[in-house]
Amino acid sequence: MLSEQQVKEFDRNGCLIGGKVISDDEVDELRDELDRVISKGQSGFAEGEAKPVLISNLSGKADAPVWQIVNIWEASPAFERLLYTKPVIEAISQLTHQPDIQIWHDQIQYKPPKHGGVNNWHQDAPYWPVLAPETPVTAWIALDEVDESNGCMFMVPGSHKWGNHIKFLESHSTDTYPHLKDFTPPADAEINRVKAVPWPVRKGEVSFHHSMTWHGSGKNVSDRPRRAIALHFMTGEARFVANGQHVMKKFINLKDGEPMSMAGNHFPQLARGGRVMPMPERVKATTAR
Ligand SMILES: O=C(O)CCC(=O)C(=O)O
Numbered sequence: 001m002l003s004e005q006q007v008k009e010f011d012r013n014g015c016l017i018g019g020k021v022i023s024d025d026e027v028d029e030l031r032d033e034l035d036r037v038i039s040k041g042q043s044g045f046a047e048g049e050a051k052p053v054l055i056s057n058l059s060g061k062a063d064a065p066v067w068q069i070v071n072i073w074e075a076s077p078a079f080e081r082l083l084y085t086k087p088v089i090e091a092i093s094q095l096t097h098q099p100d101i102q103i104w105h106d107q108i109q110y111k112p113p114k115h116g117g118v119n120n121w122h123q124d125a126p127y128w129p130v131l132a133p134e135t136p137v138t139a140w141i142a143l144d145e146v147d148e149s150n151g152c153m154f155m156v157p158g159s160h161k162w163g164n165h166i167k168f169l170e171s172h173s174t175d176t177y178p179h180l181k182d183f184t185p186p187a188d189a190e191i192n193r194v195k196a197v198p199w200p201v202r203k204g205e206v207s208f209h210h211s212m213t214w215h216g217s218g219k220n221v222s223d224r225p226r227r228a229i230a231l232h233f234m235t236g237e238a239r240f241v242a243n244g245q246h247v248m249k250k251f252i253n254l255k256d257g258e259p260m261s262m263a264g265n266h267f268p269q270l271a272r273g274g275r276v277m278p279m280p281e282r283v284k285a286t287t288a289r
Pocket residue numbers: 109119124138140152153215216217228230
């Protein structure tokens with residue numbers, strides 16, 4: 001559980017380092033699984049075999065890739081077990097002030113050594129127009145020691161309370177990273193200056209960010225990989241918005257405005273009524289170590 005002080009800090013800043021949540025052994029297993037899934041690639045899965053939703057290069061640049069895998073949990077038992085990490089789900093419930101928590105989707109963020117690319121400035125919620133309201137919080141778990149040399153995230157504390165500025169953020173190319181000029185936050189905002197802070201995360205630690213917090217990440221110029229997984233969560237408030245687009249939309253068989261809690265097997269429920277759901281026996285049975 002997070003302390004009251006940590007919850008206050010998150011409410012104010014829209015980002016928080018939550019401490020170590022997985023052991024070194026678990027990290028090793030997840031890294032092995034990541035290698036296995038990447039080596040198969042998008043087309044390497046047999047007909048009917050469990051596979052991730054998407055494997056792609058987020059940067060769009062072959063010489064500076066950021067490998068993104070959406071829903072690796074569907075292809076890997078170790079990543080499926082990770083969804084049920086109790087301290088993470090409890091924290092998400094505390095940070096969202098919501099008793100019902102569900103996975104929206106996961107997302108590997110892998111920058112290879114020496115030439116890993118950047119993730120441009122953005123807010124998450126504007127990229128999720130199939131969900132309303134904009135409530136989710138992300139748990140980002142480092143599978144390496146992540147610092148400025150291998151492309152850690154930068155956060156802009158307080159920006160989650162400034163509204164939707166995705167067009168402004170998208171207009172800031174990677175060249176201007178990490179400087180964000182020309183933006184004046186609302187004068188009455190709790191934090192009303194733009195200050196990007198580097199956001200290092202230790203191996204096995206979790207970092208939380210609000211879906212409206214401005215964030216991005218730099219190049220990996222080190223000789224170490226930068227591997228991490230973002231777990232994007234929904235709360236019980238989430239409703240389906242039928243006219244939005246998203247890679248997960250094809251799995252949502254709902255009418256406009258219906259609760260995402262009814263969205264089906266691609267979106268497992270992880271807490272209900274303030275209680276963390278037990279890991280299903282089928283999932284538990286896959287424990288390797
Ligand atoms: O890992 C990164 O560089 C960015 C991750 C991100 O944008 C997110 O988790 O929302």
